[in-house]
Amino acid sequence: xxxxxxxxxxxxxxxxxxxxxxxxxxxxxxxxxxxxxxxxxxxxxxxxxxxxxxxxxxxxxxxxxxxxxxxxxxxxxxxxxxxxxxxxxxxxxxxxxxxxxxxxxxxxxxxxxxxxxxxxxxxxxxxxxxxxxxxxxxxxxxxxxxxxxxxxxxxxxxxxxxxxxxxxxxxxxxxxxxxxxxxxxxxxxxxxxxxxxxxxxxxxxxxxxxxxxxxxxxxxxxxxxxxxxxxxxxxxxxxxxxxxxxxxxxxxxxxxxxxxxxxxxxxxxxxxxxxxxxxxxxxxxxxxxxxxxxxxxxxxxxxxxxxxxxxxxxxxxxxxxxxxxxxxxxxxxxxxxxxxxxxxxxxxxxxxxxxxxxxxxxxxxxxxxxxxxxxxxxxxxxxxxxxxxxxxxxxxxxxxxxxxxxxxxxxxxxxxxxxxxxxxxxxxxxxxxxxxxxxxxxxxxxxxxxxxxxxxxxxxxxxxxxxxxxxxxxxxxxxxxxxxxxxxxxxxxxxxxxxxxxxxxxxxxxxxxxxxxxxxxxxxxxxxxxxxxxxxxxxxxxxxxxxxxxxxxxxxxxxxxxxxxxxxxxxxxxxxxxxxxxxx
Amino acid sequence: xxxxxxxxxxxxxxxxxxxxxxxxxxxxxxxxxxxxxxxxxxxxxxxxxxxxxxxxxxxxxxxxxxxxxxxxxxxxxxxxxxxxxxxxxxxxxxxxxxxxxxxxxxxxxxxxxxxxxxxxxxxxxxxxxxxxxxxxxxxxxxxxxxxxxxxxxxxxxxxxxxxxxxxxxxxxxxxxxxxxxxxxxxxxxxxxxxxxxxxxxxxxxxxxxxxxxxxxxxxxxxxxxxxxxxxxxxxxxxxxxxxxxxxxxxxxxxxxxxxx
Ligand SMILES: Cc1cc2nc3c(=O)[nH]c(=O)nc-3n(C[C@H](O)[C@H](O)[C@H](O)COP(=O)(O)OP(=O)(O)OC[C@H]3O[C@@H](n4cnc5c(N)ncnc54)[C@H](O)[C@@H]3O)c2cc1C
Ligand code: SF4
Ligand code: FES
Numbered sequence: 001x002x003x004x005x006x007x008x009x010x011x012x013x014x015x016x017x018x019x020x021x022x023x024x025x026x027x028x029x030x031x032x033x034x035x036x037x038x039x040x041x042x043x044x045x046x047x048x049x050x051x052x053x054x055x056x057x058x059x060x061x062x063x064x065x066x067x068x069x070x071x072x073x074x075x076x077x078x079x080x081x082x083x084x085x086x087x088x089x090x091x092x093x094x095x096x097x098x099x100x101x102x103x104x105x106x107x108x109x110x111x112x113x114x115x116x117x118x119x120x121x122x123x124x125x126x127x128x129x130x131x132x133x134x135x136x137x138x139x140x141x142x143x144x145x146x147x148x149x150x151x152x153x154x155x156x157x158x159x160x161x162x163x164x165x166x167x168x169x170x171x172x173x174x175x176x177x178x179x180x181x182x183x184x185x186x187x188x189x190x191x192x193x194x195x196x197x198x199x200x201x202x203x204x205x206x207x208x209x210x211x212x213x214x215x216x217x218x219x220x221x222x223x224x225x226x227x228x229x230x231x232x233x234x235x236x237x238x239x240x241x242x243x244x245x246x247x248x249x250x251x252x253x254x255x256x257x258x259x260x261x262x263x264x265x266x267x268x269x270x271x272x273x274x275x276x277x278x279x280x281x282x283x284x285x286x287x288x289x290x291x292x293x294x295x296x297x298x299x300x301x302x303x304x305x306x307x308x309x310x311x312x313x314x315x316x317x318x319x320x321x322x323x324x325x326x327x328x329x330x331x332x333x334x335x336x337x338x339x340x341x342x343x344x345x346x347x348x349x350x351x352x353x354x355x356x357x358x359x360x361x362x363x364x365x366x367x368x369x370x371x372x373x374x375x376x377x378x379x380x381x382x383x384x385x386x387x388x389x390x391x392x393x394x395x396x397x398x399x400x401x402x403x404x405x406x407x408x409x410x411x412x413x414x415x416x417x418x419x420x421x422x423x424x425x426x427x428x429x430x431x432x433x434x435x436x437x438x439x440x441x442x443x444x445x446x447x448x449x450x451x452x453x454x455x456x457x458x459x460x461x462x463x464x465x466x467x468x469x470x471x472x473x474x475x476x477x478x479x480x481x482x483x484x485x486x487x488x489x490x491x492x493x494x495x496x497x498x499x500x501x502x503x504x505x506x507x508x509x510x511x512x513x514x515x516x517x518x519x520x521x522x523x524x525x526x527x528x529x530x531x532x533x534x535x536x537x538x539x540x541x542x543x544x545x546x547x548x549x550x551x552x553x554x555x556x557x558x559x560x561x562x563x564x565x566x567x568x569x570x571x572x573x574x575x576x577x578x579x580x581x582x583x584x
Numbered sequence: 585x586x587x588x589x590x591x592x593x594x595x596x597x598x599x600x601x602x603x604x605x606x607x608x609x610x611x612x613x614x615x616x617x618x619x620x621x622x623x624x625x626x627x628x629x630x631x632x633x634x635x636x637x638x639x640x641x642x643x644x645x646x647x648x649x650x651x652x653x654x655x656x657x658x659x660x661x662x663x664x665x666x667x668x669x670x671x672x673x674x675x676x677x678x679x680x681x682x683x684x685x686x687x688x689x690x691x692x693x694x695x696x697x698x699x700x701x702x703x704x705x706x707x708x709x710x711x712x713x714x715x716x717x718x719x720x721x722x723x724x725x726x727x728x729x730x731x732x733x734x735x736x737x738x739x740x741x742x743x744x745x746x747x748x749x750x751x752x753x754x755x756x757x758x759x760x761x762x763x764x765x766x767x768x769x770x771x772x773x774x775x776x777x778x779x780x781x782x783x784x785x786x787x788x789x790x791x792x793x794x795x796x797x798x799x800x801x802x803x804x805x806x807x808x809x810x811x812x813x814x815x816x817x818x819x820x821x822x823x824x825x826x827x828x829x830x831x832x833x834x835x836x837x838x839x840x841x842x843x844x
Contacts, residue, residue: 036663036669036671037671037715037719039669039670039757039758040661040663040664040669040670040671041663041669042663042664042669044664044668044669044757045664045666045668045669093739094738094739097739097740098729098735098736098739098740099728099729100728100729100787100790100792100793102747102750102751102754102790103739103747104744104747105742105743105744105747106744107744108741109741109742109743109744110738110739110741111739134754135751137668137755140668140755140757141754144754144756148727148728148729149728151723151727151728152726152728186708215663215664215665215669216662216663216664216665217663247604249666251665251666303604304604304606305604305605305606306606309604328668332666332667335667335685335687336666336687337603338599338602338603338640339597339599339600339603340597340599343597344596344597344599344600345600347600347603347604449652449653450652450656451652451653493656494655494656494657495656495657495659497621497623497624497657498623499621499622499623499708499709500659500708500709500710500712501659502651502659502660503651503656503657503659
């Protein structure tokens with residue numbers, strides 16, 4: 001075991017982690033631990049754009065953006081945070097441009113902007129051009145630009161280091177962050193990083209679903225690490241299902257395709273979104289469109305031999321426009337489906353896309369241990385965190401924005417904290433938990449296979465807690481997950497080695513997915529209403545009287561060692577916007 | 585109320601019919617994988633795996649099936665599974681490709697499909713190679729925007745044409761398929777390699793950048809662009825369709841004319 005000492009340690013090198021690193025490295029001795037090489041992070045898969053009311057192509061302002069974010073989130077958004085997001089968006093985009101990001105340009109040479117779902121002029125009058133973009137590879141450009149600037153700033157990376165545990169030490173009756181424990185892929189060695197401040201920026205958890213736009217590596221490691229240490233997870237029942245994933249594969253086709261004029265059609269060729277959202281039509285917010293698609297499918301208007309998908313039709317758009325604005329996604333259709341989007345519509349279905357919930361933080365990125373108290377020295381930003389700016393449903397282009405705004409904020413706050421405070425002593429035998437976990441998996445002889453349990457988990461989640469949920473389906477999921485967790489205790493792996501043991505790490509990742517899936521299902525069961533991405537057929541309406549509040553889920557262990565989940569609730573911060581019915 | 589039907593929806597093309605065909609046509613393929621684990625043996629060996637697979641699936645899916653159902657020790661890198669993260673460049677039937685962007689049906693499943701690590705970088709285990717020298721070469725070309733003077737308050741202006749000038753080389757995902765297909769790089773790992781030059785190109789031809797001269801000096805080095813022998817392997821290998829050789833030629837021309 002090795003011990004390292006840094007002022008600031010950042011877990012993850014996607015957009016949020018690297019944006020934080022650029023700030024933290026200038027101010028404090030910083031290490032970035034990442035399980036992937038930075039440029040492999042899933043931020044690079046983001047396509048459509050990053051929202052900011054630059055007003056480069058038409059009238060716009062940050063107040064409209066704030067409103068859209070709150071309404072899009074079905075009023076579960078903390079309004080003070082949404083206001084910061086929308087206000088700081090403008091500088092966040094300009095900063096990226098100054099760092100070198102090659103945005104598409106207007107004829108005047110300014111950053112070009114396009115339409116995206118739920119972003120409107122003057123509180124819902126009509127769609128507004130707010131998404132700043134670089135073709136349909138905006139996330140790729142953000143990730144590359146941030147990595148380039150990390151190279152420039154000399155940011156210190158520990159690549160292919162898996163953080164598996166969060167260390168907390170009680171000082172003067174207060175639990176403080178003491179550092180993290182990481183597993184080095186290349187050697188199997190365990191490293192303890194003592195740090196004055198730690199920032200989690202380890203991304204989402206979409207891999208507990210089967211049809212998902214998320215990478216294989218998005219297994220919620222950060223959420224699981226803090227949750228196992230008794231810290232809460234907020235609003236985990238809210239997961240976004242993006243309307244347009246490639247049928248059965250889940251590969252994302254950006255909403256920008258509809259922003260450019262693409263139309264969703266059922267098997268009769270009908271533009272069915274006109275029925276569900278007369279004003280915004282295909283650009284209504286994502287939960288609305290995903291439900292509409294499944295309603296079409298359930299009512300027998302789905303396409304294909306099994307009627308289990310609908311079409312994204314781009315055939316009426318000029319090929320030059322597709323080449324210039326949507327080159328990557330049209331290539332995905334060619335590569336993975338063998339069809340030509342110039343002339344054929346693309347089979348799509350909703351795909352599990354984005355975790356609105358996560359580690360609760362305040363607007364400085366400080367992690368909360370309950371509704372109000374922070375854990376000194378602990379921060380989170382990006383998809384792993386829940387500020388909450390996305391509430392019950394995130395608007396497209398608001399996540400690339402979130403990672404930049406709150407990545408930057410947490411980087412600055414964590415470095416400042418490191419300046420003002422001393423190291424906290426490490427707990428006794430800091431690596432013990434990770435060593436035991438790794439040792440147990442290496443020497444296990446049970447007869448369960450990681451891939452079987454993972455597949456069953458994914459199938460169960462798709463069937464029971466996706467776009468439509470009921471008490472019945474959620475209970476089925478809770479039960480099944482419980483059973484899978486039991487079976488997980490019996491998994492064994494084939495690779496017993498130290499070197500690049502991805503067999504071992506897949507088993508660890510599965511353990512994280514199981515824990516988080518359970519939190520999601522239990523939180524969803526208790527929320528007896530429909531709001532944003534959480535739709536209960538047995539409670540189809542939003543219930544502001546009982547559920548205008550954030551879920552806080554805690555892991556409890558009783559004297560016998562039995563685990564359970566305790567749910568608590570946190571008020572939503574409301575400033576100037578009163579909840580209204582959400583129509584598009 | 586509804587808009588006219590899209591003409592293509594009335595008559596399906598055969599490609600769409602094929603894409604929507606759900607009948608599963610599993611075929612049996614042999615993957616012949618180059619295995620190496622120094623913890624077990626100093627020698628690399630070829631190992632054959634026979635498995636049923638839908639030809640519409642990816643080589644990455646086949647590797648996963650082996651790892652998940654046959655032999656958990658098989659080791660490779662991957663993340664996004666759709667050609668955007670650059671993790672899984674490997675040699676498939678002797679050509680550098682991304683395993684996640686290569687469908688079984690596109691590579692003649694009748695014969696054994698060989699999968700081996702990319703060449704010119706040290707193999708660490710099975711398909712995993714040491715990427716550090718590759719990223720070092722990238723860092724050496726100063727792959728970041730260099731500007732002088734005060735920053736503007738708003739964005740820097742750039743015309744659509746100026747933006748288009750370097751569009752091709754912004755697509756790079758640093759997968760190393762190009763560099764590890766280059767015979768010059770195989771013989772001499774000191775050569776910067778195509779990927780680093782592609783990333784230098786991305787800045788040299790960016791109208792906002794003022795570091796072109798510095799970067800050109802770096803590439804003028806004995807291990808720089810002049811080593812390129814224009815074999816076009818890199819362009820063939822690039823999964824992003826970047827015209828790599830052309831980019832290298834443009835950098836060479838810029839070195840001669842000092843105009844870019
Ligand atoms: C296909 C797709 C398209 C999208 N398009 C858009 C869009 O157009 N606009 C928009 O706003 N949003 C979009 N999103 C959402 C947005 O891209 C993501 O939410 C955002 O990029 C997440 O960034 P992040 O930095 O939080 O996480 P990531 O980029 O996922 O990075 C996570 C990092 O954490 C590291 N990590 C994970 N676990 C560990 C561990 N245990 N130890 C150490 N390191 C670890 C990883 O190595 C990685 O570096 C899209 C998402 C997807 C999937
Ligand atoms: S130029 Fe192409 S082949 Fe080379 S590293 Fe970049 S994406 Fe890969
Ligand atoms: S797994 Fe990301 S490029 Fe293949």
